[in-house]
Amino acid sequence: MQNAGLANIEISGLESALSTLVHGTVQLGLKLIVAAVIFGVGMRLASRLTASFARAMERRKLEASARSFLVSFINILAKGFVFIIVLTTLGVQMTSIVAVLGAASLAIGMALQGTLQNFAGGLIILMFKPFRVGDTIETASGKTGVVKKIAIFTTELRTFDNQVVFLPNGALANGIITNLSNGTNRRADLEIGIAYGDNVGTARKVILDVLAADARVLADPAPSVFVARLSDSAVVLTVRFWSRYADMAAATADITEKIYVNLPKKKVNFPFPQMDVHIVK
Numbered sequence: 629m630q631n632a633g634l635a636n637i638e639i640s641g642l643e644s645a646l647s648t649l650v651h652g653t654v655q656l657g658l659k660l661i662v663a664a665v666i667f668g669v670g671m672r673l674a675s676r677l678t679a680s681f682a683r684a685m686e687r688r689k690l691e692a693s694a695r696s697f698l699v700s701f702i703n704i705l706a707k708g709f710v711f712i713i714v715l716t717t718l719g720v721q722m723t724s725i726v727a728v729l730g731a732a733s734l735a736i737g738m739a740l741q742g743t744l745q746n747f748a749g750g751l752i753i754l755m756f757k758p759f760r761v762g763d764t765i766e767t768a769s770g771k772t773g774v775v776k777k778i779a780i781f782t783t784e785l786r787t788f789d790n791q792v793v794f795l796p797n798g799a800l801a802n803g804i805i806t807n808l809s810n811g812t813n814r815r816a817d818l819e820i821g822i823a824y825g826d827n828v829g830t831a832r833k834v835i836l837d838v839l840a841a842d843a844r845v846l847a848d849p850a851p852s853v854f855v856a857r858l859s860d861s862a863v864v865l866t867v868r869f870w871s872r873y874a875d876m877a878a879a880t881a882d883i884t885e886k887i888y889v890n891l892p893k894k895k896v897n898f899p900f901p902q903m904d905v906h907i908v909k
Contacts, residue, residue: 670710749797768803821862823899
């Protein structure tokens with residue numbers, strides 16, 4: 629009788645453990661399903677919220693630089709909130725989440741100093757506006773192009789040969805930036821070499837006539853042509869004129885070509901590099 633009672637107790641304990649396991653598994657499965665639904669719906673809502681926020685800022689005609697930065701920030705913030713809701717749904721206590729986030733923030737802050745520097749750089753760019761979306765800039769790393777987007781950590785630059793370059797905001801905020809779009813007019817300096825013995829006055833008149841005939845060259849400040857230096861095989865003239873930035877590249881190319889065509893017509897030649905060799909017997 630005693631053995632039968634022990635067997636009944638063991639069977640009862642096994643049934644209780646099995647029931648607890650099944651109940652826990654069902655609860656965990658339900659939590660996982662609910663968390664998956666919340667994750668899917670939450671991510672979709674976060675994307676819609678970000679899109680609505682972007683449209684609202686566009687309607688208010690907020691500056692493109694600030695708009696791209698804030699949209700990126702809101703997107704990350706909304707998705708981070710969804711992750712927290714999913715964790716709490718799975719049974720993770722909020723105090724535990726806060727403690728983990730505090731410890732993780734310290735560890736991540738030490739490991740990702742460069743990333744945090746890029747975030748701070750993005751804020752600096754947004755506040756002090758050394759450049760805006762649509763500006764043409766030249767960076768300290770030698771990259772030149774049009775700013776397409778300013779995000780939280782990086783700035784998207786499209787070069788003139790249609791490459792997309794992502795530059796870290798920290799380096800941009802702490803480096804030298806040349807904003808080529810600031811200021812409407814630009815000065816161009818061309819160097820033209822003429823042969824020794826040719827008339828400098830004639831060359832100057834031909835070049836000034838070429839400049840005067842081009843409507844893209846500004847009359848004020850007036851163009852100028854002067855002898856810059858005497859090189860080994862040429863008298864080097866500097867041709868200086870002002871033009872609108874948008875016209876600068878095309879005007880410089882056209883003027884260089886016209887100078888090349890017109891100077892020989894007035895007996896002003898372009899010398900080839902040469903060397904005089906004297907043989908002593």
